[in-house]
Amino acid sequence: MSTSKFPSRKFVSVDPSKCTGCGICEYACALEKEKNNINPLRSRIRVVRMTPMFNFALACRFCKDAKCLTACPEKALSQSEQTGIIRVEEEKCKGCDWCIQACPHGGITIYSDAYARIAVACDLCDGEPKCVEFCPEEALELVGTDEEAEKRFNEALKELPAEIERLTKIIKNKDWKPLLAKAEEMSLRVSEKLESLNKKATAENENK
Template identity: 35%
Template sequence: MKRIRIKEEHCMGCRLCEIHCIAAHSAYRYDLVRTFKRDKNRPSPRIMIEQSGHTCFALPCRHCEEANCVKACISGSMTKDLQSGLVTNDSERCVGCWTCIAACPYGVITREGKKISVAAKCDLCGDKPVCVQQCPNEALVCDDQEEGA
């Protein structure tokens, strides 16, 4: 299963992972200037930085084996693909009840943008997540790992 792994010792809290994630999921797809200057309904980052003093690390969705967010979802919009292990949210089906946010033990599901009432979470961006590609210190790594590893 594909996962984002964090090398905490390399993270400097620059938040470029958050910025590039926002741009990748915006209407302007990967255009930073247009995303931050023109997109009035800019999306939320699907990865977050936790920081306390000089210690910081990125916090993406863990795509849990037993995904509490999927179990809690009342509309069936939050699903887990059994083959890939990817937990996704169908924004068309999401009713904005926020039970997935309350159920996530890692706090990585958020409200999408400022005006849209749907949940947002890491979708791993296809082949290689943009947060991993854009991390200047290589603090984020995307790898396939066997279950239980």
């Protein structure tokens, strides 16, 4: 029997070399978690667009020493002993932001509107995260360790200067064709996923 903490820990990790910053993961998450509300501000995964060429998405990592848990003054957060998934007790959460300040991974976020201000965190959609399913670039996957997640991130970061050089050369030579072809392919993949999301949203509205 495994004695390690959170023996089934898995979390969503991004490969920034594939992520285009399209934001479909945020829409897929919001639709799944908030049902008829496809507002990406309600997403449990958040896209960070650092440069046009370096994008990534952040979600809760279910840390073994979750800083958000100890930071919460309302004891509104709890953690599964099996998976490490963080649960937010909405009645207790006051939306104070302390969990966000404490998290080193940008994994927990605050949703705020006219009616509520509460922390929200990824719960893996019962093991089948919709962000992973709908990402048009297959940039997201489930990993079990921080090392795996960091390796993907650092490798993408290492490749960035060569990628910038390659693109600079293309632009200087005005050789647009490959860039346009790539953009068109990407846009097709995004359209397909948006269409599937729209179908899902329509079906959910009809079943209400």
